[in-house]
Amino acid sequence: RKGRTSEEVVRRYLQKVRNPPEEDCTICMESLCGPSGYKGPGVGGISRAESVGRLSQCGHQYHLQCLVAMYNNGNKDGSLQCPTCKTIYGVKTGNQPPGKMEYHVIPHSLPGHPDCKTIRIIYNIPPGIQGPEHPNPGKPFTARGFPRHCYLPDSEKGRLVLKLLLVAWDRRLIFSVGTSSTTGETDTVIWNEVHHKTEFGSNLTGHGYPDSGHLDNVLEELRAQGITEEECLRD
Numbered sequence: 001r002k003g004r005t006s007e008e009v010v011r012r013y014l015q016k017v018r019n020p021p022e023e024d025c026t027i028c029m030e031s032l033c034g035p036s037g038y039k040g041p042g043v044g045g046i047s048r049a050e051s052v053g054r055l056s057q058c059g060h061q062y063h064l065q066c067l068v069a070m071y072n073n074g075n076k077d078g079s080l081q082c083p084t085c086k087t088i089y090g091v092k093t094g095n096q097p098p099g100k101m102e103y104h105v106i107p108h109s110l111p112g113h114p115d116c117k118t119i120r121i122i123y124n125i126p127p128g129i130q131g132p133e134h135p136n137p138g139k140p141f142t143a144r145g146f147p148r149h150c151y152l153p154d155s156e157k158g159r160l161v162l163k164l165l166l167v168a169w170d171r172r173l174i175f176s177v178g179t180s181s182t183t184g185e186t187d188t189v190i191w192n193e194v195h196h197k198t199e200f201g202s203n204l205t206g207h208g209y210p211d212s213g214h215l216d217n218v219l220e221e222l223r224a225q226g227i228t229e230e231e232c233l234r235d
């Protein structure tokens, strides 16, 4: 992976398109039959002759320059996500700062899960300095409300969610650095796209139990990050 250019990474997931369809590229909104509308830096060397590519699994087509520009705007981890259908090529990782994830079983039941105990997850992330993968590299970030405690039923499905959350943690997908939608604070550690229940015996914030759809929702959110049970068995 080291030393690969962005164009090489993107090309790994593409098939050639000799005769582009009379459709617009949904990244730049210009016709696939003409040049990319992307005007930014870093894609000048891409030849016009092979200017359109088809993503190999989902089949969606884009200007090669547009895909390279999109890749360069992300965290450049070697993976690519189709902007139309969200199919993930490679292994998606995030920009979660360093920290610790721990869990244990506590001998109490959650509302709505009277027949099992509870898994408590404890996330701890200290404040730090933003890296190149963050919105403002070199600037400090804050970390509010840590350690953050989260709860899952200690059922078969709850344990599956825990297993996948551990994978998500390793891939740096549980938290991100950005602007908190709750507090409006910028340059702070925020939850990423996977919902957690942070209330144990009550539901005052909407992030508590009972919530019968929660585990299925989380499995769906993890899938959108490229984390599924089948995929973990391959690891």
Ligand code: APR
Pocket (backbone or CB within 6 Å): 144, 145, 146, 148, 179, 180, 181, 182, 183, 189, 190, 191, 192, 195, 196, 197, 198, 205, 207
């Ligand atoms: N518990 C669980 N999830 C939450 C909470 C919460 N208390 N508050 C917000 N979320 C969810 C939101 O629904 C959204 O999907 O996290 C996502 C990002 O929301 P932000 O407000 O940007 O995230 P963040 O600033 O990290 O969360 C604010 O969550 O755990 C608490 O201590 C934390 O008070 C802070 C709050």
Ligand code: ZN
Pocket (backbone or CB within 6 Å): 025, 026, 027, 028, 029, 030, 036, 037, 038, 062, 063, 066
């Ligand atoms: Zn385009």
